[in-house]
Amino acid sequence: MSQQVMTWKKKGSVGRQRIRMAKIEKESHRQVTFSKRKAGLFKKASELCTLCGAEVAIIVYSPAKKPFSFGHPNLYSVLDRYRNNASSLVQQKQPQENEAARSELSFVLSQLEEEKKKKGEAMRKSSEMAKWSVEEMSLLQLQEMKSALEDLRNIMVVPSPSSCSSSSYMNMSSDFSSNYSFGYGHAFSESQMQM
Amino acid sequence: MSQQVMTWKKKGSVGRQRIRMAKIEKESHRQVTFSKRKAGLFKKASELCTLCGAEVAIIVYSPAKKPFSFGHPNLYSVLDRYRNNASSLVQQKQPQENEAARSELSFVLSQLEEEKKKKGEAMRKSSEMAKWSVEEMSLLQLQEMKSALEDLRNIMVVPSPSSCSSSSYMNMSSDFSSNYSFGYGHAFSESQMQM
DNA sequence: GCGGCTATATTTAGGTT
DNA sequence: TAACCTAAATATAGCCG
Numbered sequence: 001m002s003q004q005v006m007t008w009k010k011k012g013s014v015g016r017q018r019i020r021m022a023k024i025e026k027e028s029h030r031q032v033t034f035s036k037r038k039a040g041l042f043k044k045a046s047e048l049c050t051l052c053g054a055e056v057a058i059i060v061y062s063p064a065k066k067p068f069s070f071g072h073p074n075l076y077s078v079l080d081r082y083r084n085n086a087s088s089l090v091q092q093k094q095p096q097e098n099e100a101a102r103s104e105l106s107f108v109l110s111q112l113e114e115e116k117k118k119k120g121e122a123m124r125k126s127s128e129m130a131k132w133s134v135e136e137m138s139l140l141q142l143q144e145m146k147s148a149l150e151d152l153r154n155i156m157v158v159p160s161p162s163s164c165s166s167s168s169y170m171n172m173s174s175d176f177s178s179n180y181s182f183g184y185g186h187a188f189s190e191s192q193m194q195m
Numbered sequence: 196m197s198q199q200v201m202t203w204k205k206k207g208s209v210g211r212q213r214i215r216m217a218k219i220e221k222e223s224h225r226q227v228t229f230s231k232r233k234a235g236l237f238k239k240a241s242e243l244c245t246l247c248g249a250e251v252a253i254i255v256y257s258p259a260k261k262p263f264s265f266g267h268p269n270l271y272s273v274l275d276r277y278r279n280n281a282s283s284l285v286q287q288k289q290p291q292e293n294e295a296a297r298s299e300l301s302f303v304l305s306q307l308e309e310e311k312k313k314k315g316e317a318m319r320k321s322s323e324m325a326k327w328s329v330e331e332m333s334l335l336q337l338q339e340m341k342s343a344l345e346d347l348r349n350i351m352v353v354p355s356p357s358s359c360s361s362s363s364y365m366n367m368s369s370d371f372s373s374n375y376s377f378g379y380g381h382a383f384s385e386s387q388m389q390m
Numbered sequence: 391g392c393g394g395c396t397a398t399a400t401t402t403a404g405g406t407t
Numbered sequence: 408t409a410a411c412c413t414a415a416a417t418a419t420a421g422c423c424g
Contacts, residue, residue, distance in 0.1 A: 025423075054256055056254070184251065224421095
């Protein structure tokens with residue numbers, strides 16, 4: 001009986017490795033990861049558009065500060081729509097303010113929850129720390145996040161009368177750009193009412 | 196020889212199914228997919244930021260036109276930076292115009308290439324069409340994309356003097372929003388020089 | 391509608407060419 | 408530099424409570 005004698009030509013590749021979720025130190029490595037992941041991000045955005053009929057605008061600055069963008073149906077229409085939305089929400093004094101805030105918080109909470117799980121797992125593995133410390137830290141982070149989110153919401157509601165209709169949100173960044181580093185390093189903002 | 200008689204408690208779940216990359220018809224289904232994928236998109240963006248030190252701004256409109264956003268370090272700083280970049284590029288008359296255009300084209304080409312592969316595979320499977328037709332169609336699409344891209348680039352370079360510094364790109368969307376549906380349905384735009 | 395679950399579909403880290 | 412490859416890591420479609 002002739003059988004394939006296991007010629008598993010293990011083509012050298014070690015396959016995908018898990019990586020630490022922190023800034024990649026090696027410059028060249030960071031560059032390729034950026035390229036690959038940017039492509040992946042845009043693809044995901046594209047799929048979201050076709051599958052759900054969503055409109056999406058993405059602006060990305062590479063580690064070297066070069067700009068890239070994605071837009072459907074096109075970048076400017078979405079940015080423009082967002083500006084108008086923002087101003088009109090301001091003018092209407094945002095009826096669902098509290099609900100929106102709660103939504104934001106719950107989203108961040110879910111992110112946090114995930115992070116917590118990972119940490120807990122890692123710790124259980126190494127058995128170097130008690131689990132409650134994770135809980136404690138999460139709680140602390142939660143507090144920070146919550147207040148940061150509330151600031152964020154306030155800013156979103158902060159108006160901009162503007163005789164120039166385009167300036168609603170375009171000229172306020174430098175004033176508060178340092179206030180929004182959450183536990184996981186980024187600012188999520190979701191103002192929703194019913195999707 | 197006692198062997199495990201396959202008690203694969205198939206917990207009801209059918210697992211992930213492949214789906215057609217087209218608008219999901221069932222409203223409710225579309226909603227959940229939107230939520231899940233939006234979360235995934237934001238997470239990917241978040242990772243891109245932490246891993247590569249990138250700056251990202253995302254605005255998403257749900258199928259029901261509700262806005263969601265992501266930003267690192269925060270939404271407005273990225274939008275603001277982008278606006279400034281755009282205007283300064285315009286003012287400097289864009290030295291790398293051609294290179295940027297070439298980059299854009301090559302990106303779209305890669306997308307096209309992928310689509311072509313898929314189509315080719317499907318056709319091979321069903322053996323219903325000759326492969327060259329795929330090539331031909333791709334070529335056609337390429338032409339369309341190329342001209343669309345060139346239009347897009349021109350628009351990006353089209354200035355907007357503006358005594359109001361914020362209006363550089365905010366008031367031109369309605370004029371051309373219908374011009375940019377590429378083969379795969381979305382507008383990618385990458386103006387890069389070296390990343 | 392949300393969060394949880396399982397089984398797969400996709401993405402992508404690390405190598406190689 | 409960039410394209411291609413493999414295998415492991417993730418994201419998620421379809422179901423349930």
